[in-house]
Amino acid sequence: MHAFTHPPLLRRTLLGLAVATALGASQAPAGEVEVLHWWTSGGEARAANVLKELMEAEGHGWQDFAVAGGGGETAMTVLKSRAMSGNPPSAAQIKGPEIQEWGELGLLGNLDDVAEQGGWNALLPETVADVMRHDGQYVAVPVNVHRVNWLWANPAVLEAAGVEMPTSLDELFAAGEAIREAGYVPLAHGGQAWQDATVFESVLLATGGVDFYRQALVELDPEALGGDEMVEALTTFKRLRELMDDDMSGRDWNIATSMVIEGDAAMQLMGDWAKGEFTAAGLTAGEDYLCAAAPGTGEAFTYNIDSLAMFRVTDEAEHEAQQTLARLVLEPTFQEAFNLAKGSIPARPDLDMGAFDQCAQQSLADFQRTAEAGGLVPSMAHGMAVRADVQGAIFDVVTNYFNARDMEAEEAARRMVNTAQAAL
Template sequence: MPMLKKTTLALATTLAGLTLAAQTQANEVEVLHWWTSGGEARAANVLKELMEAEGYGWKDFAVAGGGGETAMTVLKSRAMSGNPPSAAQIKGPEIQEWGELGLLGSLNDVAEAEGWDALLPDVVADVMQYDGEYVAVPVNVHRVNWLWANPEVLDDAGVEMPTTLDELFEAGDAIREAGYIPLAHGGQAWQDATIFESVVIGSQGGEFYQRALVDLDPEALGGEQMVDALEEFKRLRELMDDGMSGRDWNIATGMVIDGEAAMQLMGDWAKGEFTARGLTAGEDYLCAPAPGTEDVFAFNIDSLAMFRVSDEDEQEAQQALARLVLEPTFQETFNLAKGSIPARPDLDMSEFDSCAQQSLSDFQRTAEEGGLVPSMAHGMAVRADIQGAIFDVVTNYFNDEDMQAEEAAERLVNAAEAASF
């Protein structure tokens, strides 16, 4: 049973006979989100100002805390009491779970008026819909499968940016000999999973990744290709330092910035650390798709889902909010601050750096040609309970010298099957 359903098992009876209208004033939206860091908060404030400029009220409901776990706890509590906010930052399969509970409102009218079907890639549009209706609007797109590097360290070691896993290991030897850490990493389960999915894509391709870590095909999860990917994944430990256990991702990024390490495999939010130091993409630091993944774009999308409300004025405000989220002003402002790219691929990218421009180009290409896939490691591919079970297998295998890849592959199959019930 999905984790969300477990925590809201009593929801149907609790909400019986209650109106689902949030306790907001007419023409006002209450928005629950976790964009609380400096740049994110400023960007979210732009959306508030755009709403107010059109005569709508904005009641900010910001809940600090990393990937939004605290915010989701608060949201479930509010929903259980029959008083959900107008809109909430929800992403990936959790949108479907809230939809199954009958709590999300339709955005089909604004989607049709604004041409969302033509504007959004099919893969992205599908995530925003439940039962054929738009119930959420995408705020941005993060690319997860990035490799970041310090060009001075690469030059000193006499190597170039690796484009395959074999090249990565070869470069790692030269970098180590030159006195640097080849690959900065933070030994946390989600970071291990981030690297793991890039290795699966880089060694076995996007179609296999889709079958294994999105569709959860047991033959793919437990087969020879997964065993090969797991072995490549564990080899990466040779490129890392002994002090990685428990290290935060931004500390690892700092090791690349400071020239202590050569490279880091991390999503495009890492770019914010380089930008904060006043560094220029393509000059002071380099970015490239994770080795072997140039034809695949593993995405993580932030989105706002709209809750079902009965007040017509509030419904109108929700529709306005959804429309403004996808308009160029907010898309550009928010994503320049976040390090991500706009959710709509048709915008002028002249204000964005070279990494973001490459990201959007690859986003457009993979959306058209295939290769645009949801990130398992970042909550876009599978339910939270399945993701957690996969995390456990991946990080235990990565940190256990004795566990063989065959055993880990078998555990992946068991994890997916056990969590499916």
Template sequence: MFGPRLRRLSLLIALGTAPGLEAGEVEVLHWWTSGGEAQAAARLRERVEAEGHRWREFAVAGGGGEGAMTVLKSRALSGNPPSAAQLKGPEIQEWGELGLLGELDAVAEAQDWDALLPPRVAARMRHDGHYVAVPMNIHRINWLWGNPEVLAAAGVAMPTSLDELFAAGEALRAAGVVPLAHGGQPWQDATLFETVVLAEAGADFYRRALVALDPQALGSDTMIQALTTFRRLRGLMDEGVPGRDWHLASAMVIEGEAAMQLMGDWVKGEFAAAGLVAGEDYLCAPAPGTEGAFGFTIDSLAMFRVAEAEDLAAQRDLARLALSPQVQVAFNRAKGSIPARRDLAVAAFDACARLAIDDFQAAEAGDALVPSLAHGMALGGEAQRAWMDIVSRYFNDPTISPEEAARRLVSLAHALP
């Protein structure tokens, strides 16, 4: 009878390419296309190709992934899905319900994913009790990024509350600097809004309003206050917001045109690609008012069913390599996120990543982890897009009152099954 360690070793050997089996191909659909993201994807591709497999690149630009999901639906529903696709949260379950995903249980057992992964991460990689996706990372949503030289020149520090953020904005405006860089796309507006909700009302209210979509929470005075504060943030931005990509907003902070940006930690990949050092050339802190809470999303690769034996072997190698220590470190250092597996030495990461690792563990222990609605961890598909549309329209149309926006959110919650 095999013991657990010997059994895992035998599984790892069995998962290797069998003698006489040709190298396979993996076609990977993703939207890791900006500077830091592209470098991260390259680290995974290099490892796959080093094992003799062919990596067929299928990158679709667009920070929110909408373009990639449109292409995936067209391909998958016509019977020609890629080997793997970047999916998040409920989307994994939706594709699993269609019977299009392949199982990764053998790989998961060989690497002991149940022990390596935080429970809330592992749960999102399973469908119907089986692993069908591999997590690449954990992103924190509620971050504030700052240019230390710009802030110092205006005589302000990184704000720790929303009141301090607005006060800093006044000083930065007086110094001739854009206080807050932002890109005017629905997913970016929604990212900002969920951060404000977390800051104004905390993790419990966030889960009621943005995860459970409780109509009472969505229509409450607390939500109306959050919507009011959200609209106020528009006054900290420049007139070039509409249509701007997120990485161009990050470039404004890098180049000193803007002082700060509220955005997830993929921003750090842009800073790293520009050769900047965390804690020295740029600053990071929990978004004002959200210290102790951790809004998260997970980049994962879901595996679609493949027919050829060599392609199945390549797909399983892709999953195994994605969660290997080497790829987890290299991918996340380039991407700006933290590893999905929790047994890696933190010394390999920069100051902001080390803070994120500590904060994730503290939030996990304190029940303050919240899944991002804007980034597909709370709702999927049409419901998520409808929610983002309401939030973005409100942010960009001053004729819509906070009360009316709240009513629209309540109506959406009632309309969902």
């Protein structure tokens, strides 16, 4: 527990706030925000630093509380520990249904004043705004919109194998065979539960479609979870193991991305934060690497919205710093700089996308098209569709099945149903 409490640091922070309040904002930071997040890979860390610099330019202090782990599970454990000890950070990266859970506990601050001044209701797509509110009040601010159902590829490896970018699962398996024969890993993957789930939900979307995806992974309908379509999705998902290498167990997602960047692997199924790694490596979209919707999912957009939720604070200087943080997150300067570094698209669709690459421009166009056509779905693997405990239970089923030599798809589907019923 000692790693989470930081008493001397906290005393220094409180002392700093007292001095700042006494001296006035012109002579010292008006307040300090401690921000818990898991933006720790190269591209992500650069992106988070943009916000820190903007805060400091406005005279506020920023205490970085970065907790590594691509899916955010470790960060959430740390956050719960801090909140239970009555010492939550000022702001934390919290997503989807978890925002509602923290709101129910009465621990989140109200951002309605900032939202009104910034015109958030007019600015944000309703899908995005809805996730940020608890009981009709803004309690969080969206940083971006990620698309999860992407396929990334190294064009030189595809060319060496004599294959095109696959647009269906059948094409993916056929391409995989040719890529393997040419001496490359067809599909780079990291054997971690959240990465397994990321691939699984894209396969399920491809085999079952948008309506089935919603019934199974959002509504947790037992008939969908235990039926033939689920068995087909699970069977196809397990076949993807044939396209992966034997050393994938425990590999971080960005290491899998670097296999594609370096030409050891042809493709990776991963959300568009992977693009931040291609960008950090100095590569150009459409030339040095390719992007396309995950095979079979071109009519859908699996979204993952990163957001910062604000915790209730009593110190006036910290509260002021919090409000400034919320305002800065949606301003064009941060939205553009952060999303260019992160690989995602801005949370506000009114920005000029001229500086963004063709993958980001396609992502925004697909977001708007699928929003109108009904193909926009929340990512289960990334905390947007179901509560954290349900998500964890689904992760267990998916990853155990994927790694078990002798578990049948029917058995995994039965476990899915049991998981959902235990959650209700």
